[in-house]
Amino acid sequence: MRLRITQFNxxxxxxxxxxxxxxxxxxxxxxxxxxxxxxxxxLFTLFGNTKNEDYTQSTSSGMGLAVARSIVANMKGCLWxxxxxxxxxxxxxxxxxNFNDEEEGGTNSDFNDEITILATENLxxxxxSNIEKDFYELMSSMYGEDNIxxxxxxxxxxxxPKESKWN
Amino acid sequence: xxxxxxxxxxxxxxTGDFREERIPFFIFSLLNxxxxxxxxxxxxxxxxxxxxxxxxxxxxxxxxxERRIIQVLLNLIMNSVKYTSRGKVSNYIFKLN
Numbered sequence: 001m002r003l004r005i006t007q008f009n010x011x012x013x014x015x016x017x018x019x020x021x022x023x024x025x026x027x028x029x030x031x032x033x034x035x036x037x038x039x040x041x042x043l044f045t046l047f048g049n050t051k052n053e054d055y056t057q058s059t060s061s062g063m064g065l066a067v068a069r070s071i072v073a074n075m076k077g078c079l080w081x082x083x084x085x086x087x088x089x090x091x092x093x094x095x096x097x098n099f100n101d102e103e104e105g106g107t108n109s110d111f112n113d114e115i116t117i118l119a120t121e122n123l124x125x126x127x128x129s130n131i132e133k134d135f136y137e138l139m140s141s142m143y144g145e146d147n148i149x150x151x152x153x154x155x156x157x158x159x160x161p162k163e164s165k166w167n
Numbered sequence: 168x169x170x171x172x173x174x175x176x177x178x179x180x181x182t183g184d185f186r187e188e189r190i191p192f193f194i195f196s197l198l199n200x201x202x203x204x205x206x207x208x209x210x211x212x213x214x215x216x217x218x219x220x221x222x223x224x225x226x227x228x229x230x231x232x233e234r235r236i237i238q239v240l241l242n243l244i245m246n247s248v249k250y251t252s253r254g255k256v257s258n259y260i261f262k263l264n
Contacts, residue, residue: 003201003244004219005194024194024229026236028243032251046177063173064242071176071235074185088251091243095236097229 003028004138022097023077025131029090029142035083043081044069068093078127082135087143092135094127172238192233195225201237205244214251 004027035043047062072079072093083089179185198218209216 003217003240005198005221005224024231026240026243028240028247030247030251032247035250063177064246067173067177068239068242070180071239074180075187075232075235089247091247093239093243095231097231 023094023127024097025092025094027090027092027135027138029088029138031088031142034085034087035081035089036085040081040083080128082139084143090135090139090142092131094131172234173242176235176238187232188234189230189232191228191230193225194220194227194229197233197237198225200233201240201244204241205248208245208248212248212251214248 005024044065046066069079072095075095077093077095079091079093081089081091176185198220202216202218206216
Protein backbone atom coordinates (compact mmCIF):
# COMPACT_ATOMS: atom_id res chain seq x y z
CA MET A 1 0.00 0.00 0.00
CA ARG A 2 1.36 3.33 -0.89
CA LEU A 3 0.33 6.82 -0.03
CA ARG A 4 1.72 9.48 -2.27
CA ILE A 5 1.34 13.21 -2.06
CA THR A 6 2.40 15.61 -4.77
CA GLN A 7 1.54 19.11 -5.81
CA PHE A 8 1.00 20.60 -9.20
CA ASN A 9 0.19 23.90 -10.70
CA UNK A 10 -2.54 24.71 -13.16
CA UNK A 11 -3.02 27.89 -15.05
CA UNK A 12 -6.09 28.56 -17.08
CA UNK A 13 -7.93 31.50 -18.47
CA UNK A 14 -11.25 32.93 -17.41
CA UNK A 15 -12.32 35.95 -19.40
CA UNK A 16 -8.78 36.87 -20.47
CA UNK A 17 -7.54 36.60 -16.94
CA UNK A 18 -4.97 33.94 -16.24
CA UNK A 19 -5.33 32.14 -12.95
CA UNK A 20 -2.65 30.03 -11.35
CA UNK A 21 -3.77 27.48 -8.87
CA UNK A 22 -1.95 24.92 -6.82
CA UNK A 23 -3.39 21.54 -6.15
CA UNK A 24 -2.47 18.90 -3.64
CA UNK A 25 -2.70 15.43 -5.08
CA UNK A 26 -3.22 12.47 -2.74
CA UNK A 27 -2.82 8.97 -4.09
CA UNK A 28 -3.57 5.73 -2.28
CA UNK A 29 -2.34 2.68 -4.17
CA UNK A 30 -2.66 -0.94 -3.09
CA UNK A 31 -1.83 -4.40 -4.36
CA UNK A 32 -5.14 -5.94 -3.39
CA UNK A 33 -7.94 -7.81 -5.11
CA UNK A 34 -8.88 -5.06 -7.49
CA UNK A 35 -12.44 -4.20 -8.37
CA UNK A 36 -14.46 -5.94 -11.08
CA UNK A 37 -16.05 -3.77 -13.74
CA UNK A 38 -19.44 -4.78 -12.42
CA UNK A 39 -18.64 -3.49 -8.94
CA UNK A 40 -16.97 -0.35 -10.22
CA UNK A 41 -20.30 1.14 -11.25
CA UNK A 42 -21.60 0.90 -7.69
CA LEU A 43 -18.35 1.83 -6.06
CA PHE A 44 -19.18 5.36 -5.02
CA THR A 45 -22.82 4.91 -4.21
CA LEU A 46 -23.98 4.66 -0.64
CA PHE A 47 -24.16 1.02 0.48
CA GLY A 48 -23.52 0.13 -3.16
CA ASN A 49 -21.46 -3.00 -2.72
CA THR A 50 -22.71 -4.19 0.63
CA LYS A 51 -25.11 -6.62 -0.99
CA ASN A 52 -22.35 -8.60 -2.66
CA GLU A 53 -21.86 -12.26 -1.85
CA ASP A 54 -18.32 -11.70 -0.71
CA TYR A 55 -19.49 -9.07 1.72
CA THR A 56 -18.39 -10.95 4.75
CA GLN A 57 -16.43 -8.25 6.47
CA SER A 58 -18.56 -6.86 9.20
CA THR A 59 -16.28 -3.84 9.47
CA SER A 60 -17.59 -2.39 6.25
CA SER A 61 -20.22 0.29 6.65
CA GLY A 62 -20.78 0.87 2.95
CA MET A 63 -20.29 4.58 3.46
CA GLY A 64 -16.58 5.18 3.09
CA LEU A 65 -16.16 5.79 -0.61
CA ALA A 66 -19.50 7.50 -1.05
CA VAL A 67 -18.65 9.99 1.68
CA ALA A 68 -15.11 10.43 0.34
CA ARG A 69 -16.50 11.24 -3.06
CA SER A 70 -18.98 13.78 -1.72
CA ILE A 71 -16.45 15.52 0.46
CA VAL A 72 -14.03 15.90 -2.44
CA ALA A 73 -16.83 17.21 -4.61
CA ASN A 74 -17.81 19.71 -1.94
CA MET A 75 -14.24 20.89 -1.64
CA LYS A 76 -14.18 21.48 -5.40
CA GLY A 77 -11.69 18.73 -5.92
CA CYS A 78 -11.56 15.76 -8.27
CA LEU A 79 -11.42 12.06 -7.59
CA TRP A 80 -10.27 9.27 -9.89
CA UNK A 81 -9.63 5.62 -9.58
CA UNK A 82 -7.94 2.85 -11.48
CA UNK A 83 -8.46 -0.81 -10.80
CA UNK A 84 -7.23 -4.06 -12.27
CA UNK A 85 -8.62 -7.33 -11.04
CA UNK A 86 -6.19 -9.38 -8.95
CA UNK A 87 -3.62 -6.62 -9.27
CA UNK A 88 -4.85 -3.74 -7.19
CA UNK A 89 -6.46 -0.35 -7.20
CA UNK A 90 -5.33 3.22 -7.15
CA UNK A 91 -7.47 6.01 -5.81
CA UNK A 92 -6.37 9.56 -6.28
CA UNK A 93 -7.86 12.92 -5.44
CA UNK A 94 -6.83 16.51 -6.02
CA UNK A 95 -7.82 19.40 -3.79
CA UNK A 96 -7.24 23.09 -4.53
CA UNK A 97 -4.69 24.53 -2.20
CA ASN A 98 -4.75 27.76 -0.29
CA PHE A 99 -1.43 28.85 1.03
CA ASN A 100 -1.52 30.37 4.42
CA ASP A 101 0.31 33.49 3.45
CA GLU A 102 -0.32 36.01 6.16
CA GLU A 103 1.10 38.90 4.16
CA GLU A 104 -1.51 38.43 1.53
CA GLY A 105 -4.24 38.07 4.06
CA GLY A 106 -4.51 34.31 3.96
CA THR A 107 -7.42 33.08 1.91
CA ASN A 108 -8.06 33.72 -1.71
CA SER A 109 -11.74 33.05 -1.74
CA ASP A 110 -12.20 35.03 -4.96
CA PHE A 111 -10.66 32.18 -6.79
CA ASN A 112 -13.12 29.66 -5.47
CA ASP A 113 -15.99 31.76 -6.65
CA GLU A 114 -14.52 31.92 -10.09
CA ILE A 115 -13.78 28.27 -10.21
CA THR A 116 -17.43 27.41 -9.81
CA ILE A 117 -18.08 29.25 -13.05
CA LEU A 118 -15.93 26.73 -14.82
CA ALA A 119 -17.64 23.58 -15.83
CA THR A 120 -16.42 20.79 -13.58
CA GLU A 121 -15.55 18.70 -16.59
CA ASN A 122 -13.24 21.33 -18.03
CA LEU A 123 -11.44 21.64 -14.76
CA UNK A 124 -11.09 17.90 -14.37
CA UNK A 125 -9.62 17.65 -17.84
CA UNK A 126 -7.12 20.34 -16.96
CA UNK A 127 -6.09 18.46 -13.86
CA UNK A 128 -6.16 15.15 -15.62
CA SER A 129 -3.70 16.26 -18.28
CA ASN A 130 -1.41 17.42 -15.50
CA ILE A 131 -1.35 14.20 -13.56
CA GLU A 132 -1.76 11.63 -16.29
CA LYS A 133 1.88 10.97 -17.12
CA ASP A 134 2.85 10.81 -13.48
CA PHE A 135 -0.02 8.47 -12.81
CA TYR A 136 0.86 5.98 -15.51
CA GLU A 137 4.40 5.85 -14.19
CA LEU A 138 3.06 4.93 -10.77
CA MET A 139 0.79 2.29 -12.27
CA SER A 140 3.56 0.60 -14.22
CA SER A 141 5.87 0.67 -11.22
CA MET A 142 3.22 -1.06 -9.11
CA TYR A 143 1.60 -3.49 -11.48
CA GLY A 144 4.03 -3.83 -14.39
CA GLU A 145 3.69 -2.22 -17.77
CA ASP A 146 1.72 -5.10 -19.30
CA ASN A 147 -1.23 -4.42 -17.08
CA ILE A 148 -1.72 -0.81 -18.00
CA UNK A 149 -4.11 0.34 -20.68
CA UNK A 150 -4.28 3.93 -21.79
CA UNK A 151 -7.33 5.76 -20.61
CA UNK A 152 -8.01 3.33 -17.81
CA UNK A 153 -8.12 6.10 -15.27
CA UNK A 154 -11.72 6.67 -14.36
CA UNK A 155 -13.33 9.71 -12.94
CA UNK A 156 -15.49 9.18 -9.92
CA UNK A 157 -17.05 12.57 -9.70
CA UNK A 158 -20.03 13.15 -11.95
CA UNK A 159 -20.25 9.42 -12.37
CA UNK A 160 -23.71 9.27 -10.93
CA PRO A 161 -25.93 12.12 -12.14
CA LYS A 162 -28.40 11.45 -9.34
CA GLU A 163 -25.93 12.77 -6.85
CA SER A 164 -24.97 15.83 -8.82
CA LYS A 165 -26.68 18.07 -6.30
CA TRP A 166 -23.54 17.77 -4.24
CA ASN A 167 -21.24 18.93 -6.98
CA UNK B 168 -14.37 7.94 15.60
CA UNK B 169 -13.82 8.44 11.91
CA UNK B 170 -16.86 6.29 11.26
CA UNK B 171 -19.14 8.63 13.16
CA UNK B 172 -17.71 11.52 11.17
CA UNK B 173 -18.75 9.67 8.03
CA UNK B 174 -22.35 9.64 9.17
CA UNK B 175 -22.21 13.23 10.37
CA UNK B 176 -20.70 14.48 7.14
CA UNK B 177 -23.14 12.51 5.09
CA UNK B 178 -26.06 14.04 6.94
CA UNK B 179 -24.62 17.53 6.58
CA UNK B 180 -24.18 17.13 2.84
CA UNK B 181 -27.62 15.65 2.50
CA THR B 182 -29.20 18.64 4.18
CA GLY B 183 -26.99 21.08 2.27
CA ASP B 184 -25.34 22.19 5.47
CA PHE B 185 -21.82 21.41 4.40
CA ARG B 186 -19.34 24.04 5.49
CA GLU B 187 -15.61 23.89 5.05
CA GLU B 188 -13.60 24.66 8.13
CA ARG B 189 -10.57 26.40 6.73
CA ILE B 190 -7.83 26.36 9.31
CA PRO B 191 -4.09 26.68 8.63
CA PHE B 192 -2.16 23.48 9.12
CA PHE B 193 1.10 21.80 8.15
CA ILE B 194 1.09 18.88 5.77
CA PHE B 195 3.15 16.79 8.18
CA SER B 196 0.54 17.15 10.90
CA LEU B 197 -2.05 15.83 8.48
CA LEU B 198 0.24 12.89 7.69
CA ASN B 199 0.88 12.20 11.37
CA UNK B 200 -2.81 12.01 12.12
CA UNK B 201 -3.53 9.86 9.10
CA UNK B 202 -0.70 7.46 9.89
CA UNK B 203 -1.72 7.23 13.53
CA UNK B 204 -5.05 5.69 12.56
CA UNK B 205 -4.18 3.73 9.47
CA UNK B 206 -0.83 2.21 10.44
CA UNK B 207 -2.17 -0.17 13.10
CA UNK B 208 -4.73 -1.43 10.60
CA UNK B 209 -2.06 -2.06 8.00
CA UNK B 210 0.16 -3.78 10.57
CA UNK B 211 -2.65 -6.10 11.63
CA UNK B 212 -2.76 -7.43 8.08
CA UNK B 213 1.02 -7.31 7.77
CA UNK B 214 0.95 -4.78 5.01
CA UNK B 215 3.67 -2.29 4.43
CA UNK B 216 2.62 1.29 4.66
CA UNK B 217 4.68 3.37 2.29
CA UNK B 218 4.73 7.10 2.06
CA UNK B 219 6.10 9.12 -0.80
CA UNK B 220 6.32 12.87 -0.45
CA UNK B 221 8.58 15.66 -1.59
CA UNK B 222 10.59 17.10 1.27
CA UNK B 223 9.51 20.68 0.84
CA UNK B 224 5.85 19.66 0.79
CA UNK B 225 5.97 18.29 4.29
CA UNK B 226 6.70 21.60 5.93
CA UNK B 227 4.28 23.48 3.72
CA UNK B 228 1.61 25.37 5.59
CA UNK B 229 -1.72 25.46 3.85
CA UNK B 230 -5.14 26.66 4.75
CA UNK B 231 -7.76 24.06 4.13
CA UNK B 232 -10.15 21.72 5.83
CA GLU B 233 -7.68 19.34 7.42
CA ARG B 234 -10.26 17.13 9.07
CA ARG B 235 -12.11 16.55 5.81
CA ILE B 236 -8.93 15.71 3.91
CA ILE B 237 -7.98 13.21 6.61
CA GLN B 238 -11.49 11.81 6.41
CA VAL B 239 -11.20 11.21 2.67
CA LEU B 240 -7.71 9.77 3.02
CA LEU B 241 -8.76 7.41 5.78
CA ASN B 242 -11.77 6.22 3.84
CA LEU B 243 -9.57 5.39 0.88
CA ILE B 244 -6.84 3.84 3.00
CA MET B 245 -9.26 1.70 5.00
CA ASN B 246 -10.78 0.53 1.77
CA SER B 247 -7.36 -0.43 0.46
CA VAL B 248 -6.43 -2.23 3.66
CA LYS B 249 -9.69 -4.14 3.67
CA TYR B 250 -9.28 -5.58 0.20
CA THR B 251 -5.55 -6.22 0.27
CA SER B 252 -4.36 -9.47 1.73
CA ARG B 253 -0.76 -9.60 0.61
CA GLY B 254 1.53 -6.68 1.15
CA LYS B 255 4.03 -5.64 -1.41
CA VAL B 256 7.58 -6.00 -0.13
CA SER B 257 8.90 -2.50 -0.02
CA ASN B 258 10.84 -0.01 1.97
CA TYR B 259 9.17 1.70 4.82
CA ILE B 260 9.52 5.38 4.15
CA PHE B 261 8.08 7.81 6.60
CA LYS B 262 9.92 11.00 7.27
CA LEU B 263 9.01 13.17 10.18
CA ASN B 264 10.40 16.58 10.86
